[in-house]
Amino acid sequence: MSNFKFTRRNFLQISGLSGTSLLLGGCGIPIGEGLVGVVSQPLNEKVETLIFKPQTLVPEFSTKDIEPEGLIVNSFRGNPTIDPANYRLVIDGEVNNPLNISMADIQQLQLTSMIIRHVCVEGWATIVQWGGVRLRDIVALASPKENVKFAYFESADGYYSSWDIASATHPQTLLAYQKNGEALPRENGAPLRLASAVKLGYKQSKWITRITLVSQLSRYKGYWEDMGYEWFAGI
Ligand SMILES: Nc1nc2c(c(=O)[nH]1)N[C@H]1C(S)=C(S)[C@@H](COP(=O)(O)O)O[C@H]1N2
Numbered sequence: 150m151s152n153f154k155f156t157r158r159n160f161l162q163i164s165g166l167s168g169t170s171l172l173l174g175g176c177g178i179p180i181g182e183g184l185v186g187v188v189s190q191p192l193n194e195k196v197e198t199l200i201f202k203p204q205t206l207v208p209e210f211s212t213k214d215i216e217p218e219g220l221i222v223n224s225f226r227g228n229p230t231i232d233p234a235n236y237r238l239v240i241d242g243e244v245n246n247p248l249n250i251s252m253a254d255i256q257q258l259q260l261t262s263m264i265i266r267h268v269c270v271e272g273w274a275t276i277v278q279w280g281g282v283r284l285r286d287i288v289a290l291a292s293p294k295e296n297v298k299f300a301y302f303e304s305a306d307g308y309y310s311s312w313d314i315a316s317a318t319h320p321q322t323l324l325a326y327q328k329n330g331e332a333l334p335r336e337n338g339a340p341l342r343l344a345s346a347v348k349l350g351y352k353q354s355k356w357i358t359r360i361t362l363v364s365q366l367s368r369y370k371g372y373w374e375d376m377g378y379e380w381f382a383g384i
């Protein structure tokens with residue numbers, strides 16, 4: 150995983166490629182040969198080093214360490230209800246292939262599970278198992294331009310945050326749709342949330358609807374970040 154190379158073979162592995170339903174945003178080209186042709190072109194070398202360079206893995210916990218009731222719901226703007234059947238995730242910004250994809254599309258990508266510690270700055274931590282797709286796989290499908298350095302995340306409750314691209318494409322950063330082996334509950338961010346071994350709780354946006362890849366941050370950096378919380382917020 151740490152020596153991930155974006156080859157056609159890997160693309161086929163991560164996409165599962167039965168996905169004629171996976172649509173390119175904007176033009177709506179099916180993911181069949183057309184999209185494979187586009188995204189399997191060699192990525193600019195700089196992008197490959199930036200996004201797929203080996204990254205240090207955080208040690209994970211084992212199943213017996215999971216604290217089933219440990220995750221305290223921390224929702225500052227209510228818990229939106231999203232119909233998973235109508236849900237779309239948009240990936241746009243400085244990318245060659247903007248995406249507009251459904252939960253069914255996302256669930257065709259390889260499922261990764263990890264047991265990590267969730268750390269909230271409000272003074273609690275707990276061990277959770279997350280299941281979902283690696284964000285790096287989605288980023289790769291969008292084929293970012295070589296100058297991309299940050300990712301913005303927008304949520305259905307109006308929450309937003311921004312990350313450095315290295316943390317976003319870390320192998321232990323997931324777009325999660327499962328918690329502790331079950332479907333992600335609404336209050337924990339269903340249908341899709343960030344879950345990461347390398348960032349504090351407030352960076353792990355729930356109910357994500359849009360990811361924008363950019364080369365520069367705007368003056369808005371995040372819901373808490375704009376109120377003075379640290380931007381990088383690594384663990
Ligand atoms: N959209 C959204 N994401 C969010 C929040 C929020 O209020 N809205 N709270 C954050 C904070 S501070 C933490 S600690 C975690 C908590 O996740 P949980 O509610 O699933 O325990 O979600 C983070 N992501």
Ligand SMILES: [Mo]
Binds near residue numbers: 223268270350
């Ligand atoms: Mo938090």
